[in-house]
Amino acid sequence: MAEVFRNLDWSVLTDALLSIIPALLCITFHEVCHGYTAYLLGDNTAKNRGRLTLNPIKHLDIMGLVMMAIFHFGWAKPVPVDMRNFKKPKRGMAITALAGPLSNVLLTVVFLVIYGLLFEVLYPSTVGHYVLQMIYLTSYISLAFAIFNIIPIPPMDGSKVLFSFFSDSAYMKLMRYERYGMIILVVLIATDVLAAPLDVVLSFLYDKLFVIAEFAHDLVI
Numbered sequence: 001m002a003e004v005f006r007n008l009d010w011s012v013l014t015d016a017l018l019s020i021i022p023a024l025l026c027i028t029f030h031e032v033c034h035g036y037t038a039y040l041l042g043d044n045t046a047k048n049r050g051r052l053t054l055n056p057i058k059h060l061d062i063m064g065l066v067m068m069a070i071f072h073f074g075w076a077k078p079v080p081v082d083m084r085n086f087k088k089p090k091r092g093m094a095i096t097a098l099a100g101p102l103s104n105v106l107l108t109v110v111f112l113v114i115y116g117l118l119f120e121v122l123y124p125s126t127v128g129h130y131v132l133q134m135i136y137l138t139s140y141i142s143l144a145f146a147i148f149n150i151i152p153i154p155p156m157d158g159s160k161v162l163f164s165f166f167s168d169s170a171y172m173k174l175m176r177y178e179r180y181g182m183i184i185l186v187v188l189i190a191t192d193v194l195a196a197p198l199d200v201v202l203s204f205l206y207d208k209l210f211v212i213a214e215f216a217h218d219l220v221i
Helices: 002-006 010-040 062-071 089-122 126-149 157-163 168-175 178-190 195-209 211-220
Strands: none
Touching (some): 010 126, 178 195, 195 211
């Protein structure tokens, strides 16, 4: 038993633990941007329910966090939005939904810049190396969160954007199936049916965006 214990791949556990704080940051920023966008468009629901806060506990979905820490694809507790408060309900809902993934792309860019600027300072030390890894994971997970949420399957943000082009009756019918969409997504990710192609897209886009970190790095050396 002791031999098995020593031979365990602890890097997997370490990576998962280091991913928790970045995942919480990405989730919180994503949901706050949903709520604030809805607020700007005339819906006070998220504000009235205390969801326009940077307290990650308010936005936490345990299963979604675990999925993000392990698979880098997951979800948060959805911010409540009442589309009836928008002047143009479907368009307002689409804009509110799109604000989440766009906020994560912005967060990815910001943390890539930070990664490039601090690389030479943090990399030599052990503690600095872990901090640098968390900065890297924040940028990576944030992009993964954006890609995952843009999938046009309810209740993902992409479905609200896509369905906004449908008729009102078709829109309402499709949104009734939100509860089943999440079950389908979990199964598809856990069985690697969806995770594998998402990983390909994520790796391709992240490699393209990583030039931002390289540019920031070149500015300080």
